[in-house]
Amino acid sequence: MSQDTMPGNDTLEAVVIGSGFGGSVSFCRLSQKWGDKVLLLERGKRYPMGSFPRTPHDMADNFWSVEGDEVQRPKHIRKKQNLRGLFDIRNFRKMDAVFSAGLGGGSLIYANVYLEPPEQVFEQGWPRQLTKSTLEPYYQIARQVLGARPVPPWNQDPRRKITRTELFQKFAEQEKRTSKLADICVFFGDDYSYKGQAQPLPIGEQELNRYGARQTSCVYCGECDVGCNTHSKNTLDLNYLHVGEKSHGGKILTNCLAEKILPLNKAGADDPEADGSHGYKVVFKDLERNETIEVRTRRVIVSAGTLGSNELLLRCRDVFRTLPKLSAKLGHWFSANGDFLSFVIDGKQPADPNYGPVITQYTDYNLFDRFQRNQAFVLEDASYPAFAAWYLEGVFPAGWLRRAIRTLKALWAWLKNVVRSGSWTGSVGFVFHEMLKGDLSYKTSVLLCMGLDRGDGTLSLNHQGRVDLDWPQTTSMDLYQAILATGDRFKNFVKSHWFVPLPTWGWPVFRELTSWFPARNNVTVHPLGGCILADSPDQGVVSGSDENRGQAFGYQGLYVVDGSILPSAVGANPIATISATAEWIAEGITGIKPDASLGI
Numbered sequence: 001m002s003q004d005t006m007p008g009n010d011t012l013e014a015v016v017i018g019s020g021f022g023g024s025v026s027f028c029r030l031s032q033k034w035g036d037k038v039l040l041l042e043r044g045k046r047y048p049m050g051s052f053p054r055t056p057h058d059m060a061d062n063f064w065s066v067e068g069d070e071v072q073r074p075k076h077i078r079k080k081q082n083l084r085g086l087f088d089i090r091n092f093r094k095m096d097a098v099f100s101a102g103l104g105g106g107s108l109i110y111a112n113v114y115l116e117p118p119e120q121v122f123e124q125g126w127p128r129q130l131t132k133s134t135l136e137p138y139y140q141i142a143r144q145v146l147g148a149r150p151v152p153p154w155n156q157d158p159r160r161k162i163t164r165t166e167l168f169q170k171f172a173e174q175e176k177r178t179s180k181l182a183d184i185c186v187f188f189g190d191d192y193s194y195k196g197q198a199q200p201l202p203i204g205e206q207e208l209n210r211y212g213a214r215q216t217s218c219v220y221c222g223e224c225d226v227g228c229n230t231h232s233k234n235t236l237d238l239n240y241l242h243v244g245e246k247s248h249g250g251k252i253l254t255n256c257l258a259e260k261i262l263p264l265n266k267a268g269a270d271d272p273e274a275d276g277s278h279g280y281k282v283v284f285k286d287l288e289r290n291e292t293i294e295v296r297t298r299r300v301i302v303s304a305g306t307l308g309s310n311e312l313l314l315r316c317r318d319v320f321r322t323l324p325k326l327s328a329k330l331g332h333w334f335s336a337n338g339d340f341l342s343f344v345i346d347g348k349q350p351a352d353p354n355y356g357p358v359i360t361q362y363t364d365y366n367l368f369d370r371f372q373r374n375q376a377f378v379l380e381d382a383s384y385p386a387f388a389a390w391y392l393e394g395v396f397p398a399g400w401l402r403r404a405i406r407t408l409k410a411l412w413a414w415l416k417n418v419v420r421s422g423s424w425t426g427s428v429g430f431v432f433h434e435m436l437k438g439d440l441s442y443k444t445s446v447l448l449c450m451g452l453d454r455g456d457g458t459l460s461l462n463h464q465g466r467v468d469l470d471w472p473q474t475t476s477m478d479l480y481q482a483i484l485a486t487g488d489r490f491k492n493f494v495k496s497h498w499f500v501p502l503p504t505w506g507w508p509v510f511r512e513l514t515s516w517f518p519a520r521n522n523v524t525v526h527p528l529g530g531c532i533l534a535d536s537p538d539q540g541v542v543s544g545s546d547e548n549r550g551q552a553f554g555y556q557g558l559y560v561v562d563g564s565i566l567p568s569a570v571g572a573n574p575i576a577t578i579s580a581t582a583e584w585i586a587e588g589i590t591g592i593k594p595d596a597s598l599g600i
Helices: 021-037 056-060 119-123 132-145 163-175 190-195 240-246 305-319 386-395 397-421 425-436 473-493 575-590
Strands: 014-017 038-041 087-092 095-100 179-181 206-208 214-216 251-253 256-263 280-286 291-297 300-302 332-335 340-345 361-365 377-380 445-451 457-461 467-470 498-501 522-524 528-530 558-560
Touching: 014 021, 014 280, 014 291, 021 038, 021 240, 021 300, 021 575, 038 240, 038 256, 087 467, 095 305, 119 132, 132 575, 163 179, 163 361, 163 377, 163 473, 240 251, 256 305, 300 305, 305 457, 305 467, 305 528, 340 473, 377 473, 445 473, 473 498
Parallel strands: 014 038, 014 300, 038 251, 095 522, 300 558
Antiparallel strands: 087 095, 179 361, 206 214, 256 280, 280 291, 332 457, 332 528, 340 445, 340 498, 361 377, 377 445, 457 467
């Protein structure tokens, strides 16, 4: 917190906990109304341009694991206490989750896609008043703020050509499916991203975006998911957060972890029987100074992400007993949004997965067209950083013998050259060519799928008082089987022998055994639910009515605004729906009709 400024001792108008899509929208919109009386708490740190780790040493410690949190994480992370890096990895039975810590939340590592789900998604499990048509104007506003547009065409600039985009388009054509370029929140220049003009800013050039933050026109490095060091992603610290802090005067404290929410009575004392009408006390820990700090506020917006918000509220209800009126449905209806990651390795067609924004297109499988709820998903292409490609070239088992032979050939050629000419330099190029010419990574495709899982998981607290997950995986198996079948067909399409669905799902050698072999674990980067919007407290945790948008049943001035309030999987990448619902709730709190200017 050393670089941030604590607010004064006066009662605040609002405290926002977390800076993901829900928290950032809330912070900006509430700061527009109340200025420096709005405080945002973020457990992670700020990431200025060029500050994301890249060296092996720094990447190895780029995880979140603070002392005393008693959370089930990979062993090598748990052994290193007090890590405050970018990635937070949680291990549960049949489900692992990956999310982020840092100012900007999930936007720092997300794959940029802005995709609205179809109307049918809202017809099951959602509050009666909250339909796709209700949210439509808010979708459009968030789309404009986040600068979502497809990748620029490459017919006049070959450097913009993305090979895997064309590969996935060809596969979709063979499948008789529809592939569309995805709207992505990536900066290709202010005119292109924010003014709708056809000509992008040249690759690598910088300018201020419409909100006054400096960005770089995308350099096509494929590093979106590990933090963009050129600020070419339209992350939340470059729009909503930037305006809320720089233009409206809202306060942001980083390295601060919210621990407890206590309602106050009329006398201003802590009172678990109070309903929030007299405000709240928020207790948080300054992780840099190891100090516990308290602030008073009229409103609290819980936006700590699905796992963070559920854990905080469950602890307040069941451990601290400060919020006993929270619905008994808290923690119910968890969804992984059908996330499923697969790899098709060493095909016969080039994919070049190390170039371009992480996702560029999506192919529809029964989500937008021919809707089929139990098998509705989208297939998206994906890139990964070039440094990961070097790792793949070095460790993939199928290449060991081939590489050994190539290396021996290269050494023999080098020895012959030395004997013949007395010089060793002439064969250096040949040596590198022989060692790397197999193109294993160049012909590897990454398949990202997400869809409509059943959303029937349950979040609760374990014996240490930390969030745990019960995920009934088999109820969503129709979806996963449809995804696996598509991956097998993609493997055949590129003439590969290797289709690897989720390393945690079971390596190919276990494929026939995994009907009983306990190797199947899902991985989600889009955890949703647990604090869902509903018509009543016996159905969910926060109100879906127009009068009490996002307000917790049983309390006044306590809101939840993040992915945890979505009542179901949305099939598409969820940030569009999280942002739209956040805009809808913020309007209900402030009474200010939002627009893409953000009030400046």
